[in-house]
Amino acid sequence: MALDLALREPRVDFGEVSRRRRLALPPRLAAVQEKLVGYGLVLPAAAVFTVFFYIPAIYLLYISFFHWSILSPATDFVGLKNFHTLFAQPLFWKSLLNSAYYTVVMIPATVFLALGVALLLREGLTAKRGGVFRAAVFLPHVTPVVATSIIWVWIFNPHFGLANYLLNLVHLPALGWLESTQWALPAVMIDSLWHSLGLYVIIFLAGLSRVPRELLEVASLDGAKRSRIFRRIVWPMISPTTFFVVVLATINTWQAFSQIYTMTGGAHGGAGGPAFSTTTDAVLVYQTAFIYLHFSLGAAMSVVLFLIILTLTGVQKWISDKIVFYR
Amino acid sequence: MAVLASIRLDGVSKSYGKDHDRAVADVDLSIAQGEFVVLLGPSGCGKTSTLRLIAGLEKPTAGSISFDGTVVNELPGSSRGVGMVFQNYALYPHMTVFENLAFGLRSRGVGKQETAARVAEVLELLELSELARRRPRELSGGQRQRVALGRALVGRPSVFLMDEPLSNLDANLREQMRIELGRLHGRLGITTVYVTHDQGEAMTLADRVVVMEGGRIRQVGTPKDIYNAPSDTFVARFIGSPGMNVLALPWRRDGEQVLCGESVSFPAEWLPMGGEAGRVVLGIRPEQLSLAEVSGNAHFSCRVDVVEQLGSHQQAHLVLAGGQDANRLVARLSGDAAVSAGDTLKLSASGGDLRFFDPDTGLSLAGEMWSAAAVPAGVGEMERG
Numbered sequence: 001m002a003l004d005l006a007l008r009e010p011r012v013d014f015g016e017v018s019r020r021r022r023l024a025l026p027p028r029l030a031a032v033q034e035k036l037v038g039y040g041l042v043l044p045a046a047a048v049f050t051v052f053f054y055i056p057a058i059y060l061l062y063i064s065f066f067h068w069s070i071l072s073p074a075t076d077f078v079g080l081k082n083f084h085t086l087f088a089q090p091l092f093w094k095s096l097l098n099s100a101y102y103t104v105v106m107i108p109a110t111v112f113l114a115l116g117v118a119l120l121l122r123e124g125l126t127a128k129r130g131g132v133f134r135a136a137v138f139l140p141h142v143t144p145v146v147a148t149s150i151i152w153v154w155i156f157n158p159h160f161g162l163a164n165y166l167l168n169l170v171h172l173p174a175l176g177w178l179e180s181t182q183w184a185l186p187a188v189m190i191d192s193l194w195h196s197l198g199l200y201v202i203i204f205l206a207g208l209s210r211v212p213r214e215l216l217e218v219a220s221l222d223g224a225k226r227s228r229i230f231r232r233i234v235w236p237m238i239s240p241t242t243f244f245v246v247v248l249a250t251i252n253t254w255q256a257f258s259q260i261y262t263m264t265g266g267a268h269g270g271a272g273g274p275a276f277s278t279t280t281d282a283v284l285v286y287q288t289a290f291i292y293l294h295f296s297l298g299a300a301m302s303v304v305l306f307l308i309i310l311t312l313t314g315v316q317k318w319i320s321d322k323i324v325f326y327r
Numbered sequence: 328m329a330v331l332a333s334i335r336l337d338g339v340s341k342s343y344g345k346d347h348d349r350a351v352a353d354v355d356l357s358i359a360q361g362e363f364v365v366l367l368g369p370s371g372c373g374k375t376s377t378l379r380l381i382a383g384l385e386k387p388t389a390g391s392i393s394f395d396g397t398v399v400n401e402l403p404g405s406s407r408g409v410g411m412v413f414q415n416y417a418l419y420p421h422m423t424v425f426e427n428l429a430f431g432l433r434s435r436g437v438g439k440q441e442t443a444a445r446v447a448e449v450l451e452l453l454e455l456s457e458l459a460r461r462r463p464r465e466l467s468g469g470q471r472q473r474v475a476l477g478r479a480l481v482g483r484p485s486v487f488l489m490d491e492p493l494s495n496l497d498a499n500l501r502e503q504m505r506i507e508l509g510r511l512h513g514r515l516g517i518t519t520v521y522v523t524h525d526q527g528e529a530m531t532l533a534d535r536v537v538v539m540e541g542g543r544i545r546q547v548g549t550p551k552d553i554y555n556a557p558s559d560t561f562v563a564r565f566i567g568s569p570g571m572n573v574l575a576l577p578w579r580r581d582g583e584q585v586l587c588g589e590s591v592s593f594p595a596e597w598l599p600m601g602g603e604a605g606r607v608v609l610g611i612r613p614e615q616l617s618l619a620e621v622s623g624n625a626h627f628s629c630r631v632d633v634v635e636q637l638g639s640h641q642q643a644h645l646v647l648a649g650g651q652d653a654n655r656l657v658a659r660l661s662g663d664a665a666v667s668a669g670d671t672l673k674l675s676a677s678g679g680d681l682r683f684f685d686p687d688t689g690l691s692l693a694g695e696m697w698s699a700a701a702v703p704a705g706v707g708e709m710e711r712g
Contacts, residue, residue: 214417217384222431222482223405232430236421325421 057306064299082300092301094276095284096308102185102280103253109193110249111242114200119230121201122208134205138198145195149262152191153178156263163187178263181277188278191259196252200245207241208234239324247316254309257282281305331518332394332408332485334358334381339390340542341376350376352542354390361516365529368539369565374522375490377539381520382488383407394486410479410517411488415495416471418463424450424474425459428481435482449477469500476511487512487519493528505531526566530554538562556682560689563610563682571610572656574647575686579604589649593625599683599692608689610682613642616658616674618666624675629656631670638662645672 025033064083067076086092121133140148155162156177164174177187211234219229235242257280261271264278272279272287279287285305289298334357341351351373358364366374379385380392383404391398399407419427425446432442450456453473463471472492479487492508493501509532512519523529529536530550538545538553538561546558557563563571576587580603585595591609600607616627629645632655643658643666658674660666683692 212415212417214413214415215419217404218411218413218417218478219419219430219434221382221384221404221409221411222434222478224430224434228434233419 060299060302063296064303066296068296068299070293070295078296082296083304085297086300086304091276091279091284095272095279095281098185098276098278099254099280099282102189102256103250105186105189106192106253107246107249109189110196110200111245113193114197114245115204115238115242117197117201118204118208122205134202137201140195141198143195145258146262148195149191149259152187152194152259153263156187179274181275184264184274184278188256188260188263191263192253192256195259196249200249203245203248204238204241207238210241211237236325239320240326243316243320243324247313250312250316251309254280254305254312255282256280257286261286281308331360331516333360333396334486334518334520335393335396336377336381337391337393339377339380339387339392341373341380341385342388349388349542351380351387354542354544356537356544356547358518358520361518363512363519363521363532363534364537365521365523365533365535366537366539367523367526367529367565368545369524372539373542374524374537374539376542378488378490378520378522381486382409382411408482408485409488410482410484410486412472412475412479412490412492414491416463416475418471418474418478420463423460423462424455424466424477427463427474428478431478431482445481445483449481452480453477468496469504472496472504473507476508480515484517487517489519489521491523492521494523494525501528508532526568530566538565540565556691556693557610558691560608560610560684563684567612569613569642569657571612571682572616573684574609574611574654574656576607576609576654577604578607588647590628590647591625593681594623594678597625597678597681597683606686608684608686610684611656611676611680613657614659615676615680616656616660617676618660618664618672618674620673621675621677624677625681627656627674627676629658629672629674631666631668631672633668634666636662641666643672645674 065077065079067078117137121130121137158164158174158176158179161177163177167174175183177183215233215237216229219233224232260278260280260283264271264273272283281301282305285298285301288294288301336354336356339351339354340349342349354373354377356364366377368374376385380387383399383402383406387400391400393399394407404411419430422430428446428449429442432445437445446459447456450459453476455470455473455477458466458470458474463474466474472495475492479489489508493504496504505528512532521528521532533550535547536550536553537547540561546553546562548556553562553566557566557571560573563573574587574591576591578585578587578598580595583595584592585598586592587607587609598607611625611627620626627645628648630648631643632646633644635642635644640662641660641664643660645656645658647654647656648671658672666672684690685692
């Protein structure tokens, strides 16, 4: 009897842990269950993204190789003809040039202004008042671009606008602003900068808050001046943030549309003027597709725009791997 | 080698904001050239704030700080000739070990060749030469600590400030680094102010220990003085592991003896106050309680609550006999003493070991007989290893 008992499976109760273990699924099924839960959680977001982003993007690529109009679905395969037509248009190259000009000015301006404001907010303000100023700086970003752009149209009015009034105050000649081929795009840039600055300031503030205070204290005890501390300690330490801002700003500037549309008379069908001086790639895509109803050509332009942004981001990533310091 | 500085704090206070209590309150302290002073106390006692005031990272709200007799209140830290080691090392993560050390010299305009020579010298001193090209993340905790030390040393400071520099290291490494720090100070002799909450570090490293609490200095003295003659009950309890037993008891004269309730008695001549009865606070270190009954000693009747066997010795947690004396105390007894929970013990202590404190203020009522001279020799040395 005793031997029989000894040979039986020991009935050990290890308490709650043991009970849980007995109830748990076999490892394989548990892994499947875990995966299903994961997919289930991702599914709603993935569905929205697929319907409103991936499918249109793939369809856009598809119609860029077809002759497509809003009345007849894409049936005539034309190969690269849309792209050939596109590259043969001087306006397309002009729009690319405008976009490049817009980006080349906007990126450094965004980075240095946003970083400067972030540093001022961080250094000069107490936590209590800092909150008010942070909100004030961020506020333009949460107001609709169209609404703020209308205000900027008034500011840049060459006859009674605030901009020329201020120039007049400092004895500078009045400018044509949105009516001038030379100053229209800079005027749009000022609006864009003002509107987007708050977002980048907040991002830089987050980056700056990650620089340990002790590092700045050690550097000051080491006898480093403020400018040297910034150049040698703060700037390298926030390089991942700067890289993020550069990538985000590059994408946003290449895609800039609403402010140009509103400020350059889009409501009257004349966006991108005067004399195409503010016709960026995104504006030309809109006009080609939705004003002149050349959807295939518009799609081809979008593909080119996508490839440009992809290439720029790739180049930025390649550069960042060499100069950005990740802790 | 840099010129060593003496430091003097006169009535130094520091408040952060109008409504806040003073983090440092009326601190008076003199530190001699080449001295190793440890600021010791629990978290929030004001020791780090005091160090930051000396470093010039904070400005005092009141009082003055002098280096070699010159008031430096308005002088930035970089002009005070201090080298500082932070608790979390504060190494520049994007720079190599060499660059970390060279940064300060380059900031001060030291030439390339001299910078390279001085960095190499310090790297060699700290046995870091082979790690010169590594970045902090590629180093172990102990190596990072040494780089932080090196960075503070390379500027040839006249004062060396350390803010809990060993607290991020594991126990073994901490002990090793503690020995290295002691050796380094012995070799370089730089005036050092060292902040810690670890009394082991304080006792082993310091020439003098400054015990702080609530922003104020409670006692300044050699480790031996602090250990043997605490100025008040806070210091008595804080120093030592476990700290001094502090017992608040009623007393009355009974002939040649003083009886404290039913459980404690000692010769009346030890009492540092007059009268026939009253209240007193007694202090006795756990290792100074003995199982041997010696006539003419103080006696403590106790019940054993818990016994912790620690190999070389055992720690008995005791409750004073008699319902009214709910005071608890700890005794460090020899490892082979036959003691178990529930036993009743009669422990004794000699007059030189007993401390008296004012029951109202908690301040020491030290008389001649328990001055440092009467303290058993060797305690401090033993602790300092």
